Structures are given as structure tokens and as C-alpha cells.
Amino acid sequence: MTRTLEELREYLVGEWLFQSDFKDSSGNGNHGTPTDIEWKPTTRGLKPHGGKISFGDFTPINVFTASIWINAGEWENNYDNIFGLSDASGGHPNSSNEAWTIYNYYTSNQINFEIGDDSNYNYTIISDPRFQNNEWHMLTAVCDFKGDNQIRGYLDGQLIDVSTITFENISSASMKLAIGHYNNQTYDNAKYYTTALTDDEVFALYESTKHAYGVRPAERSFTHRLQPEVDANTIFATDMSTKNSDGTLMDLSW
Numbered sequence: 001m002t003r004t005l006e007e008l009r010e011y012l013v014g015e016w017l018f019q020s021d022f023k024d025s026s027g028n029g030n031h032g033t034p035t036d037i038e039w040k041p042t043t044r045g046l047k048p049h050g051g052k053i054s055f056g057d058f059t060p061i062n063v064f065t066a067s068i069w070i071n072a073g074e075w076e077n078n079y080d081n082i083f084g085l086s087d088a089s090g091g092h093p094n095s096s097n098e099a100w101t102i103y104n105y106y107t108s109n110q111i112n113f114e115i116g117d118d119s120n121y122n123y124t125i126i127s128d129p130r131f132q133n134n135e136w137h138m139l140t141a142v143c144d145f146k147g148d149n150q151i152r153g154y155l156d157g158q159l160i161d162v163s164t165i166t167f168e169n170i171s172s173a174s175m176k177l178a179i180g181h182y183n184n185q186t187y188d189n190a191k192y193y194t195t196a197l198t199d200d201e202v203f204a205l206y207e208s209t210k211h212a213y214g215v216r217p218a219e220r221s222f223t224h225r226l227q228p229e230v231d232a233n234t235i236f237a238t239d240m241s242t243k244n245s246d247g248t249l250m251d252l253s254w
Contacts, residue, residue: 002200005208011195013064014055016179018188022053030055032179055177058085060099060170062145065193067205068102068179069213071136071186077106080181082139083190087175099171102126102141113141113153117167125161126153136188136213138206144196145169157206159199188213 012026022032032053068083084101098116105112111127126139140154145165153161179187189209197205 002198002204005201005204008193008195008197008201008205011193013058013192013194014177014190015192016055016190018190024055030177052081052178052180055179057174058177059174060085060172061194062170063143063147063194063196064100065140065142065195065197065202066100066102066191067138067140067193067202068190069136069138069188069209071188071213072131072133072184073186074133074184075104075106075130076184078104079106080104081178082111082185082187083179085175085177087173099173099175100141100143102139104130111139111155113151115143115151115165115170117169118171118173120167122151122163122165122167124151124153124163127155127160131155138189138209138213140197140202140205142196142202143170147196154199154202154206156210157203159202 009026012028014024014028014030015026016022016032017025022034024030024032032055034053066083070082080103082102082104084098084103086098086101098114098121100113100115102111102113109129110125111130112123113126114121114123124141126141127137131137138154138156140157142150142152142154143165144150144152145168149165151163151165152159177192179190189212191205
């Protein structure tokens with residue numbers, strides 16, 4: 001049975017909305033500590049250009065879901081962490097130092113989700129190819145050792161790839177949970193659950209937040225801001241930013 005988003009809140013380890021601070025809104029007190037963080041007030045979310053944000057030490061678990069919204073301002077040519085639990089100081093983990101990571105697999109132009117047990121690793125794809133720059137997308141990773149023994153990758157609420165886990169347990173050492181690492185992305189609305197969300201639950205999570213990013217991206221980023229004007233014959237959309245990208249609205253009901 002599909003659980004509601006309210007029912008899923010009891011499984012939240014942390015929820016970081018990055019509205020004006022790095023605090024955990026789940027009620028568990030897992031607040032973040034920034035390192036060299038750059039805030040861009042005209043862009044929604046956290047932009048850790050030149051730094052990262054750490055949420056402290058966590059003991060890895062075998063069943064979890066991690067989700068985060070990301071806007072790729074410009075993809076870097078490195079394997080840096082987007083959202084993960086490792087002892088790699090926020091950089092790219094590998095089988096010897098990771099529990100899990102969502103990361104930029106730049107040599108294959110992919111975003112992957114990877115888990116490790118100190119000597120082995122499995123991965124699944126979240127985005128192939130990586131989406132275009134300056135677009136908001138929700139990345140979701142699900143790990144389930146106890147249920148179907150799979151890891152699953154989702155992009156914008158849709159299942160992209162599934163891989164079978166080939167080892168018994170995720171790494172057991174306490175590690176650092178971190179977002180970002182010296183890259184040029186902007187992050188928002190990160191969640192970490194102690195349960196494996198189903199396909200329907202991941203889609204519901206996406207549906208509950210997508211309007212903040214996909215429906216009104218111009219208002220969020222102020223790349224363009226449209227002001228409708230009604231004429232006797234035509235409806236115009238005047239760009240109120242400095243981009244001068246005026247438009248004509250067609251086939252719309254007001």
C-alpha cells in the first residue's frame with residue numbers, strides 16, 4: 001500500500017529546505033555546517049561553489065531513500081559528490097570509503113547512485129545523459145537490502161534504472177553526510193529517509209514539489225520574468241528582466 005507523504009515523515013532522518021539557513025526541518029536536529037558556501041539570493045536553494053555542507057556523522061543503514069533537487073549551473077569534469085554518506089570529505093567516494101553517494105559520473109556523462117561495503121560497490125543510473133545546464137531536476141536514490149535487494153535510481157519521479165545488490169551489507173563505519181563538493185551546482189529540498197520509497201511514493205514526492213521548480217522556473221531564477229498584457233487583439237508577455245525576451249501567448253484561456 002502506498003503511504004502518504006505525511007506518513008513517510010516518521011522515517012525522515014533529515015530534511016533540508018535551504019530557505020534561509022542550513023537547518024534540518026524534520027525535527028531531528030541534524031543541522032548542517034557550511035564550508036565556503038556561496039549564497040545566490042536570486043536563485044532558489046544552496047549554491048556551494050567552492051565548498052560543501054556537512055550534516056555530521058551517521059551510521060550507514062541498509063534500507064534508505066535519498067532525494068535532492070539540483071540545478072546544474074555548469075557540469076564540472078570531476079566525480080564530485082552531489083549527496084552522499086562517505087569519509088571522502090565530500091569528494092568522490094569509492095568502494096573503500098563510501099556507504100553511498102549520488103554523484104557526477106562525468107566520464108560517461110551520467111549521474112549515478114553508488115553504494116559500497118568497504119571493498120565492493122554497486123551502482124545504478126539516475127540520469128543518462130546528464131540533463132542540460134540551468135534546469136531544475138529531482139534526483140532520488142533508493143537502497144533496499146531487506147526487500148527486493150535492489151538499488152533504484154529516479155529522475156523527476158520516474159524510475160530510470162535498477163541494479164541488484166551483490167554483497168550482504170552496506171559499509172558499517174560511521175561516515176559524513178554531505179551535499180556538494182567544490183562544484184557549480186545549486187541544491188534544494190534534500191531528504192534522507194530510513195525506508196525504501198516505492199515507485200508511487202517517489203512520484204508523489206516529485207509531484208508535491210515540482211511546481212516550485214518546473215512550472216515557474218523564470219520567477220525562481222529571474223532569468224526572465226513575464227508580465228502578461230491584454231490587447232484588443234493579442235495577449236503579450238513582456239519580459240520584465242533585462243533579457244528583452246518578450247513573447248506572444250497563444251491558445252490560452254484566462
